[in-house]
Amino acid sequence: MPALVVAAALALTGCATHSEPPASTNPAGSTFPVTVTPAGGKAVTIAAKPTHVVSLSPASTEDLFAIGAGPQVTAVDKLSDYPASAPRTDIDAFKPSVETIAARKPDLVIVYDDTNNVVAGLEQLKVPVLVLKAAASLDDAYGQISLLGQATGHTAEADKLVGDMKSQIADVVAKTPKKSLSYFHELSADGYTVTSKTFDGQVYGLFGLRDIADSAGGAGDYPQLSAEKVIAADPDLIFLADTTCCQQSAATVAARPGWSTLRAVRNGNVVALDDSVASRWGPRVVDLVKAVAAAVQKAS
Amino acid sequence: MAKPTRLAWWHLLVVLAALVVAVVGAVLLGAIDLGWSRVLGEVWAQLTGGRSPLSEQESAILWQLRMPRVVLAGLVGAALACSGATFQGVFRNPLADPYLLGAAAGAGMVVTILVVLTPSATAFLPAAAFVGALGGVALTWGLGRSAGAGTATLLLAGVAVASFLTAVQTFVQQLNTLTLQQVYGWILGGLSTSGWGQVLTVLPYLAVALVVLCSCSGLLDVLALGDEEAASLGVRPGAVRLVVLAAASLATAAAVSASGLIGFVGIVVPHVIRLLFGASYRVVVPLSLAGGAIFLILADIVARTALAPAELPIGVVTAFTGAPFFVLVLRRRQT
Numbered sequence: 122m123p124a125l126v127v128a129a130a131l132a133l134t135g136c137a138t139h140s141e142p143p144a145s146t147n148p149a150g151s152t153f154p155v156t157v158t159p160a161g162g163k164a165v166t167i168a169a170k171p172t173h174v175v176s177l178s179p180a181s182t183e184d185l186f187a188i189g190a191g192p193q194v195t196a197v198d199k200l201s202d203y204p205a206s207a208p209r210t211d212i213d214a215f216k217p218s219v220e221t222i223a224a225r226k227p228d229l230v231i232v233y234d235d236t237n238n239v240v241a242g243l244e245q246l247k248v249p250v251l252v253l254k255a256a257a258s259l260d261d262a263y264g265q266i267s268l269l270g271q272a273t274g275h276t277a278e279a280d281k282l283v284g285d286m287k288s289q290i291a292d293v294v295a296k297t298p299k300k301s302l303s304y305f306h307e308l309s310a311d312g313y314t315v316t317s318k319t320f321d322g323q324v325y326g327l328f329g330l331r332d333i334a335d336s337a338g339g340a341g342d343y344p345q346l347s348a349e350k351v352i353a354a355d356p357d358l359i360f361l362a363d364t365t366c367c368q369q370s371a372a373t374v375a376a377r378p379g380w381s382t383l384r385a386v387r388n389g390n391v392v393a394l395d396d397s398v399a400s401r402w403g404p405r406v407v408d409l410v411k412a413v414a415a416a417v418q419k420a421s
Numbered sequence: 422m423a424k425p426t427r428l429a430w431w432h433l434l435v436v437l438a439a440l441v442v443a444v445v446g447a448v449l450l451g452a453i454d455l456g457w458s459r460v461l462g463e464v465w466a467q468l469t470g471g472r473s474p475l476s477e478q479e480s481a482i483l484w485q486l487r488m489p490r491v492v493l494a495g496l497v498g499a500a501l502a503c504s505g506a507t508f509q510g511v512f513r514n515p516l517a518d519p520y521l522l523g524a525a526a527g528a529g530m531v532v533t534i535l536v537v538l539t540p541s542a543t544a545f546l547p548a549a550a551f552v553g554a555l556g557g558v559a560l561t562w563g564l565g566r567s568a569g570a571g572t573a574t575l576l577l578a579g580v581a582v583a584s585f586l587t588a589v590q591t592f593v594q595q596l597n598t599l600t601l602q603q604v605y606g607w608i609l610g611g612l613s614t615s616g617w618g619q620v621l622t623v624l625p626y627l628a629v630a631l632v633v634l635c636s637c638s639g640l641l642d643v644l645a646l647g648d649e650e651a652a653s654l655g656v657r658p659g660a661v662r663l664v665v666l667a668a669a670s671l672a673t674a675a676a677v678s679a680s681g682l683i684g685f686v687g688i689v690v691p692h693v694i695r696l697l698f699g700a701s702y703r704v705v706v707p708l709s710l711a712g713g714a715i716f717l718i719l720a721d722i723v724a725r726t727a728l729a730p731a732e733l734p735i736g737v738v739t740a741f742t743g744a745p746f747f748v749l750v751l752r753r754r755q756t
Contacts, residue, residue, distance in 0.1 A: 347725065
């Protein structure tokens with residue numbers, strides 16, 4: 122049974138540009154009960170079209186609203202700040218309390234990580250929980266949108282969204298000149314960054330950019346590079362994904378000791394990204410692609 | 422074995438030589454290998470105005486990242502070890518360290534509150550730590566005075582204040598778990614400097630405090646005889662304690678503001694100095710100053726290179742390397 126569902130989910134993502142007839146979103150719920158299986162997780166059965174969805178994952182919140190499931194969402198965690206109409210609560214996804222979530226009487230809960238044993242707790246209360254882990258690739262992100270479409274009864278909208286995202290991204294990438302440029306993607310001012318294997322790294326990979334962290338010999342996919350290493354590598358582009366959390370900007374980067382010698386700083390190629398856009402695997406990944414495209418265009 | 426009670430020229434010579442070796446090593450080693458001959462060429466070029474073998478970026482790494490960092494490590498290590506030595510003298514307690522009177526807990530609490538309330542205000546962290554450290558000590562001092570005279574009361578007040586402030590810090594931290602990484606990183610201590618600016622900021626406080634501490638070291642020897650003996654020799658123990666603790670706290674606050682909480686330096690370096698060179702405070706205080714600088718510069722080399730290109734929190738290095746070294750010295754003295 123789970124294998125079948127996985128196959129179905131794969132087939133769905135595979136032909137995502139193909140529009141389903143609108144009948145599948147019939148509120149009568151002809152598609153329910155539905156069983157969905159998140160990548161690397163176990164099958165979850167949703168008995169009827171959920172009307173009290175609680176999302177503790179900012180990326181999933183964006184997905185839900187983009188596929189028209191927004192009205193079914195009754196509560197989101199305190200970091201789910203997009204779209205503005207999302208019903209934000211002070212639930213903390215890092216240490217969620219089962220009781221607080223249960224008090225919202227959810228019929229579907231979405232988390233990106235099983236912290237505080239929240240999954241087991243909610244299962245005891247017979248609440249279906251989807252664990253949608255951080256997407257490792259664009260395909261992962263598309264798969265989660267399709268899965269949320271099935272889980273909330275918005276299959277057609279989800280397919281359309283995935284199709285739109287794919288064609289927009291392909292379009293932007295095609296229009297951007299290919300040039301061998303190196304980059305540093307900054308997650309925090311103390312030098313944490315991504316390698317090309319991460320979700321963000323793959324977005325840069327679409328443009329053929331070279332990640333300076335790949336050859337630096339750091340540990341894991343999110344290594345720390347000391348300032349010495351970044352300065353010695355002298356990247357063409359610096360992307361700041363710590364503009365909101367840590368108030369970094371082209372000006373603060375230029376003011377760091379030694380950084381003013383970098384060509385990215387001299388040529389004005391320090392790009393301030395929106396932290397949330399750069400760290401969520403939701404529909405706004407298209408905005409991230411566009412921001413990177415604009416930076417590549419400028420630097421070429 | 423008779424131990425010298427005054428600073429001898431060979432003490433200074435040994436310590437200065439070690440300091441020079443540490444500084445040279447720290448400047449040559451880092452996440453990036455600049456090559457010792459090229460570094461020497463760069464220094465020569467700067468002195469003579471000639472052509473440097475280093476690229477512009479490499480030169481920036483050397484002069485704007487490494488040099489200020491080595492100097493800051495030296496200053497912070499000197500401040501912590503010197504304050505530790507004097508704290509041990511004032512309290513006549515070998516376990517006293519510079520954080521004993523609530524400096525660390527006060528700094529930790531104020532830093533946490535600042536980070537949680539305004540995560541963007543990282544530029545003000547040093548100032549906040551400085552204010553918090555002094556505030557913690559002032560609170561301890563006030564509490565100790567109101568509870569009665571004596572160093573034991575002051576110590577207990579320090580324990581109470583530190584526990585209370587740490588509890589407040591933990592509570593505030595729980596309100597915003599997103600900032601956990603930032604606070605944790607600060608608590609573990611680190612010397613990723615903002616360049617020469619940070620060195621120049623802490624230098625005046627440290628200079629004043631360390632000069633006071635070194636010139637008071639003779640009085641600490643008198644104090645070691647006991648309060649009555651000291652009084653009969655014309656020394657006012659209360660006044661000496663106040664001045665020394667104020668200066669040591671100022672030095673600690675400045676160190677904490679520059680580098681976060683670095684443990685172990687303040688407690689181990691004075692003991693090592695004591696075991697190697699003698700127990701007189703006229704020897705221990707000035708040599709702890711130099712010894713602390715050497716120790717922290719060496720520890721920072723490990724912090725910068727062990728996990729390169731990442732950095733290890735320096736507090737881990739000081740404890741990991743300091744403890745075994747201390748045990749070694751302790752054992753050698755007993756045989």
